[in-house]
Amino acid sequence: MERLKSILLAEDNHMDVELTLEALGRHNLANDVEVVNDGEEALDYLHRRGKYSSRLEGNPAVVLLDIKMPKVTGLEVLKEIKGDPKLRMMPVVVLTSSREESDLIKSYNLGVNAYVVKPLGFEEFVTAVSRLGVFWAIINEPPPGTSSGIA
Amino acid sequence: MKSILLAGDNQIDVELTQEALGRNNLANDVVVVGEDGEAPDYFRQSGNYAGRKGGNPAVVLLDLKTPKVGCLKVREEIKGDDSLRTIPAVVLTSSNEETDLLKSYQLGVNAFVVKPVDFHDFMEAVSRPGAFWAIVNEAPPAGVRSG
Numbered sequence: 056m057e058r059l060k061s062i063l064l065a066e067d068n069h070m071d072v073e074l075t076l077e078a079l080g081r082h083n084l085a086n087d088v089e090v091v092n093d094g095e096e097a098l099d100y101l102h103r104r105g106k107y108s109s110r111l112e113g114n115p116a117v118v119l120l121d122i123k124m125p126k127v128t129g130l131e132v133l134k135e136i137k138g139d140p141k142l143r144m145m146p147v148v149v150l151t152s153s154r155e156e157s158d159l160i161k162s163y164n165l166g167v168n169a170y171v172v173k174p175l176g177f178e179e180f181v182t183a184v185s186r187l188g189v190f191w192a193i194i195n196e197p198p199p200g201t202s203s204g205i206a
Numbered sequence: 207m208k209s210i211l212l213a214g215d216n217q218i219d220v221e222l223t224q225e226a227l228g229r230n231n232l233a234n235d236v237v238v239v240g241e242d243g244e245a246p247d248y249f250r251q252s253g254n255y256a257g258r259k260g261g262n263p264a265v266v267l268l269d270l271k272t273p274k275v276g277c278l279k280v281r282e283e284i285k286g287d288d289s290l291r292t293i294p295a296v297v298l299t300s301s302n303e304e305t306d307l308l309k310s311y312q313l314g315v316n317a318f319v320v321k322p323v324d325f326h327d328f329m330e331a332v333s334r335p336g337a338f339w340a341i342v343n344e345a346p347p348a349g350v351r352s353g
Contacts, residue, residue: 144311146317159347163346166314169316169343170343170344171342171344172344183341186338186341187338187342189334189338190317190342191317193334194319194334195317195319198308199308
């Protein structure tokens with residue numbers, strides 16, 4: 056249970072990246088977070104291609120996925136993950152500022168594991184992301200094929 | 207406020223889980239249903255749950271000694287029904303077997319929690335899912351249909 060697992064954070068807003076890392080850091084979960092800034096980069100990372108072609112095999116314990124990102128949107132990334140036999144069991148949590156019900160419904164229909172709306176206040180944001188991180192990076196047992204992270 | 211539905215295959219385990227969930231001071235009701243048939247009644251507001259208030263639960267916690275069997279049942283009951291299939295389902299189990307883990311994910315559970323043997327660790331580990339799923343996660347709206 057104490058093993059540190061890796062997290063992929065796909066987020067184009069630098070302020071939100073900083074805040075998320077800050078929140079994860081409160082539970083010492085920020086060490087093994089890979090940050091990508093758009094959907095295309097997220098897919099490159101997961102498929103180990105492009106600049107990620109030499110990364111070690113293994114999926115992250117969880118993907119934190121923003122919806123509104125350049126090039127390839129979060130929903131398209133989610134659709135590709137859940138349609139790929141090698142990736143589909145990997146937990147994906149949408150982390151978004153979208154309160155649109157259509158995004159919520161689409162995400163669940165595509166098979167998202169959880170959907171978190173970013174709270175607007177700083178403390179609320181940090182609390183929510185900390186709980187998210189603790190649950191998905193420590194408590195949840197990820198599927199076989201997950202990389203064990205950098206110890 | 208959506209409820210947390212707790213379904214299990216062992217009375218003592220379920221009571222311990224309830225105790226751990228209670229430590230969060232969650233405002234959500236924890237509804238405990240027996241293994242056989244009661245969960246579908248709860249969802250469909252029929253049988254013992256005819257006329258109950260509220261929509262779908264925020265999360266279904268499956269407290270299972272035998273995840274494979276339990277998950278197969280849940281798949282039939284929840285994941286096979288379009289109006290229910292998006293409700294998050296989380297397995298809580300003492301099983302460390304990789305086949306149970308794999309099977310559960312293949313059947314579409316949202317998360318899989320191995321319950322620690324140590325009492326303190328157990329309380330800690332089981333209260334966390336409550337906090338995440340009841341407070342942080344945005345549950346799907348009732349009656350979400352696929353497609």
